[in-house]
Amino acid sequence: MKRAFAALCGALVLGGAGAAFASGGADLRLEPALVNRLDDASLQRGARTFVNYCLNCHSAKYMRYNRLTDIGIDLPMIQDNLIFTGRFDSKSPNFDWLPTKVGDTMNIAMQPADAKEWMKVTPPDLTVEARVRGADWLYNYFLGFYKDDASGSGWNNLVFQNVVMPHVLWQSGGVNRLVSTEYEDHEKAQAAAIAMHGLVLLAPGKDDRYVVESLVQETPGTLSPAEYKQMVSDLVNFLDYMAEPARNARIRLGLMVLLYLGVLFVFAYWLKHEYWKDIH
Numbered sequence: 001m002k003r004a005f006a007a008l009c010g011a012l013v014l015g016g017a018g019a020a021f022a023s024g025g026a027d028l029r030l031e032p033a034l035v036n037r038l039d040d041a042s043l044q045r046g047a048r049t050f051v052n053y054c055l056n057c058h059s060a061k062y063m064r065y066n067r068l069t070d071i072g073i074d075l076p077m078i079q080d081n082l083i084f085t086g087r088f089d090s091k092s093p094n095f096d097w098l099p100t101k102v103g104d105t106m107n108i109a110m111q112p113a114d115a116k117e118w119m120k121v122t123p124p125d126l127t128v129e130a131r132v133r134g135a136d137w138l139y140n141y142f143l144g145f146y147k148d149d150a151s152g153s154g155w156n157n158l159v160f161q162n163v164v165m166p167h168v169l170w171q172s173g174g175v176n177r178l179v180s181t182e183y184e185d186h187e188k189a190q191a192a193a194i195a196m197h198g199l200v201l202l203a204p205g206k207d208d209r210y211v212v213e214s215l216v217q218e219t220p221g222t223l224s225p226a227e228y229k230q231m232v233s234d235l236v237n238f239l240d241y242m243a244e245p246a247r248n249a250r251i252r253l254g255l256m257v258l259l260y261l262g263v264l265f266v267f268a269y270w271l272k273h274e275y276w277k278d279i280h
Helices: 002-024 040-054 065-071 075-081 112-119 129-133 135-143 186-195 225-243 246-276
Strands: 027-029 060-064 086-088 097-099 145-147 155-157 175-183 200-204 210-219
Touching (some): 027 186, 040 065, 135 225, 175 186, 186 200
Antiparallel strands (some): 027 200, 145 155, 200 210
């Protein structure tokens, strides 16, 4: 009786959600992010992209440079190729410049107050952004930029509408334009959205119509679409790793434990067979 009641409640909830969506909800279909946080080569490429493109405005103040040794980057490589920041020593009489050390956290020189004044918003710290947003959201966010002359930065984003951040990877990925198509009812709009590939937004329009929005490349970048997606995947992979570096060790340990238990299962099954062979 309890199971039947629970199933009835679940059906009512799902039915109400479907009705609400049909009456005016928006549906954003995300392209799955192909990331593998155990792929050290991908994490190294993602770290390079993060340092070169993201660490100018966004900090990662809960991540230390020397943790990059966990993904196969040695300390001299970190010091020579991944550290470009430092700070002025306000306590010294000559206001000396202090370079960042490999044991320091991944901070930036720009002060939050200056960022607020220049960009009207303080860029968020990205250390745990992947845990907040998820890998799929971040992957599609980087793919979702398109040219918008009406915005202050000249860019907009299909995943994060009216975002203040400009498209810093446009030279690699190229310039996209927004394509909007109106449909007279929800069923036709949904069928059109399903037929499309990649990132698609289905949203209610005017006069009970529905709009399907997608992106088309207008100007190619230095990378092909496949290469740019690989670049974004590596970046998101590193952001996911940075949000919880110790998780890699737990995953590897878990795989070793499962392998160990598998070997023990073989011996246990053989022992069971020896005990019961006279009975069967």
